[in-house]
Amino acid sequence: MSHGMRVKNMIKCILKTSDLIKERQTELLDIGFVPTMGNLHQGHISLLHEALKEFKTVYFSIFVNPKQFGPSEDFNRYPRTLERDIELIENTLIHFPDSKVIIYAPENPDEVFPKDRHQVISVNGLSTVLEGKIRPGHFDGVATVVYRLFDIIKPSKAYFGLKDYQQYLVIKQMVNDLALPIKIQGMPIIREIEGLALSSRNQYLTAEQKSTSLLLFNTLSIIKNIIDQKRVNIPKANSFITETLKDPNWNYLEIRDSETFSEDISHSKNITILAVYQMGSTRLLDNMQVEVQ
């Protein structure tokens, strides 16, 4: 298949921003948008599925955004699998015969970030704690690219996986701060049968690391069970967390308010247990939500 051409009636893959803007101008409909970095798995497909349930036309971006990777991170080895990604999108679209998907897959970062645009979007506060503290500049890179994609694509609604919970909050805050007319929909984490949350980075894991990685899901599940929806159990959960953190492979493991992301959860109704476990050079990120009374 050659990119930039009509693949099937209902899918187009566009590499150039100017072509995408032209395409977008051909119809003034409300559209749904799924931003990704490609190397698609069922987590991404669940976002597409939801978008196709709500919109006849869905824009789907595949762009490995250099601005959200630190200098020692995996930008160069991040898997790029465009042909396979397009096939997965086609297979999803089969279930929506009246719909269409426009894939925006710029290969050259200048398409997204023209040299004469110097704008950086930074969401104050949220971007510098937890994941943002370990990866300085990461959320500025995410917010900047998502803002730029929103500006090019002009969706009514955009879909994000809740696996990257802090990212989801950063995007929601950005939309609120800039008063963008875009709804943000968070979608549930998709897991392997044993519990590991799907992620493009899971393929970096050896078979042995993969079985050890279940520790992450199991630990979050234990904490959720200790809390058992009761605020009085939170101190017990915190003692378990303190004990667990003796394993230095945890980058972090902590509980925050699901809405405000505050560490003070004394009045929270919904809390999120967030964790990153370091598996060799791979950081496995996951979270679990708990309602509390």
Ligand code: PAF
């Ligand atoms: O979650 C991702 O895949 C990326 O962070 C996103 C939102 C596509 C921005 O590059």
